[in-house]
Amino acid sequence: MEEPQQGPSDGLVELPLFPLNLVLFPGMDLPLHIFEERYKDMIGECLNNHTPFGVVLIKEGMEVGAPADPERIGTSTRILRSELLDQGRMNIMTKGERRFEIVEIIQRVPHVIGRVRFLVEIEGEGCSDLVREIADEYVALVRNMTALTGGYASRVSVPEDPVELSYAIAANLDLATHLRQSLLVTETAATRLADLIPLVRQGNEDLRQRIANSNPFQGPRLN
Template identity: 40%
Template sequence: MPRLGRRGQGAVLSRRRGIPHLPRSRNARLRVGSARAAEHLGARHPNARRPPHWRHMTSDAPNSEAAADADPESGVHLRLFPVHTVLFPGMPLPLHIFEDRYKLMIGECVRDELPFGVVLIRQGSEVGGPARVHPIGTVARIEQVEKLDDGRMNILALGEHRFRIAEIVQEEPYMSARVSFLPQLVSDLDEDELLDLSGAVGRAFVAYDRLTALVDRDWEVQADLPHDAADIAYLVASVMPLSPREKQALLAQDSVDTLLRTERNALTQRSFHHRAVLAARRRVEEREEEHGDMPAPSHLN
């Protein structure tokens, strides 16, 4: 079988309402993965697959060629950024860095060209003391930096590989951990079956996307969809209005088949809801056209 503006801890998550635009990519146990990038907020587009440069992060880290297939028992030291959002591989994360400890941490990452890990807070405050976090997160590579007064920064990071925390090694002044890389998504389907499933999810997403734009006028319709099954799965997971806990469950999923099927069902349900909302609006508009605006109620003295 073939292998395949919300306040965060020390930062403001400034993602615009809408959908990040991704470039086209392609392919499918298929080890699923390809070139993922973001034009969102002006991010530049790498045109080829770009594994993370682990050699910058620690001297005993696996090199970039081995990063995707790193031994789960091996460990890499990674700075962690706990937030109340879930970052998926290939997706953009714009942040405004304002808290002192994260100005320090991100400043070190910018200076030394280091990635950092984004993890969802399980328990604790976003700003202040250490928080308990979920064990699975996503490596974020800084793509753009805008330095502001007092050491504050606006940054745009791009999600890369998933990881699992093996051990928290530091909590002050910021959290860091020894982590191991999770495998790329795998499929138990043959290539044609996987293409059919990812195509069905892509079509369901396009329908949902257009219906959402009719329901919510601030919604930005996705201009183009990726071709790769994992890219489609992570785009849909990132964009859909799910709770952080639900998105964390999707991030932890190793099977692209399960991920796509879960998303297909969710898209179908939400599209049905949107159609019901639009039908109700049409009935109201038809009544208003037929009977005119209802007169305001009179008040007797």
């Protein structure tokens, strides 16, 4: 499996970029429908060369039309499977892999290409205590999300790695886009987990309320 083209000694790589109105975290699945010619060509090259592309939140501009200006930090993503449709359109399933920082935009047309630096993941101080504090909330989050769709999660696997756990929680929370980008930019897993603790608690409270409101058997008893 090939990696993006790397410079001779500066540690930078050239990566095709897909600016979107969303934030992708490492480990997060992302389905995409590809219909614009520029992205059909870009994704076709990634499929042919078995290389990733980068997903970045749009800072200014729109997904369709003229090239948008991306945020500085994004996530590389790998295509897991693809489905070719009529007129060259595609459905693809991708998974986020590694965070990167855009150092320079070297092409804007037909699609954006950047020179990027992949970021080193740092656990930070106090991770063990933070993991213990947030693990039960993560289990509750997964169970509440499953219950909201009428299911039940009897066993929930909690990632042991603090970095992986922080991204798993962030990916599953229903957060405003600017908050998701802020969590992606955060340098250490410890800081990210600390920021997530009040957010996941509030998320669980909101989910429990939605579950209660959707219960057809709630209300005044008749007997």
